[in-house]
Amino acid sequence: MLRDLLLILFPSLCIHCGRILVGNERHLCTYCLAEIPWTHHAQQPNNIVEMRLLGRIPVQSATALLSFQKGNVTQSIVHQIKYYGATRLAHQFGRLMGEEMLSSGRFDGIDLIVPVPLHWRRQLKRGYNQSQLLCEAISEVMGKPVVSGNLYRRRYTTSQTRKNRLNRLDNMQGVFSVRHPQQFENKHILLVDDILTTGATSEACFAALSPINGIKISAAFLAVTRQ
Template sequence: MNLWTDIVEFFFPRLCLSCGRKLLLAEEGLCISCLAGLPYTKLGNTPGNEMEKCFWGRFPVVRASSLFYYAKGGNVALILYAMKYHGRKKLCRNMGRLMAGELLASGFFEGIDYLLPVPLYRTRLRQRGYNQSELLARGISEVTGISLCTDAIVRLRNNATQTHKSGYARWKNVEGLFQPTVNAPKLEGKHILLVDDVLTTGATLIACADALSELKSIRISVLTLAWAR
């Protein structure tokens, strides 16, 4: 730890989002104790798991997994909120590295050609300054070495938040939300991994898959940080 870091840590100590304890230098967002106590899904790379079934009949998902279960007001919700609205870019990347570290030995990433983070609409990206899903994907890439693809689909509008919508309203909210770009054909014959922060009904991720459905021989898997089952 250098002098400048010492000074910053003294005047602006980083605190655990859950318990409020001062974080160690190696900790980010949550202390080790609170991180260990999070509700891990343990889905791993299990074929036909509960999360995969969310996409059955919607698009032919190769595999799907999520690191944590989401519950309103819980510690995972605190992480997601900090990632989205408090500018915690380092936390996003650390969570991506954690996701990759948990799944790497299971073979989940075998055969994946590209990581494709769910894009934000340009005005929201400009306001926030970053895409939390892209930073998650960059963290995953640092561990796995898989390249990112951020230029194959675009978000066409800044759709209303999904948070308080019913299941049907969520589906209507994302109809035609994404569009393939002129760069999308490079994904033909490839296996891509869609990366997002949280899965609720799956509407947004399915809208992404729909935007890529015309590409020949494309295979799609899904990975999220959290799942609100």
């Protein structure tokens, strides 16, 4: 908590280890940058993300940029973006997500980029949606438009973090809905979220999207837990 406050007051400290940043270092020091566990999933079919989603969600392609582990540098990145509105950090990592997908060729058919929505009450409280920030940067790189607001959260859910998998699935039933299904008809959408854990949130989004005619869904996450 104290460290997080210090980082807001002194943005020139490394968000993970707190070292003073020098030269061209932004957000992370060179040491922590070297520790980032990149997954390189974008290039790999049947990667961990696809395996976790498939069977429950027939995704076309799916990827996560980073491998999330408690205490590693990825936790600091996700945490800063999610709770402290680190917009420049979100932009930087969103662009990396976009670049990796663009160069893989596996995401070439995408028409629209769609953030996993927050409930309006949570977004009002937080002031932003971290998935939306990632989408905007991905959009810059991939040249596809972001559509937010069409897929929306109609129910406020309590925090997922202390629930087991079954409770999470239960908690997510009927949470999402689509306002104008025709906007997504015959479109290949890229669903974007900050972190993939059990896949309950993605599954709930898919339940709302899948009845739409001709829709195809791919998914991109900033990070994936190892489980």
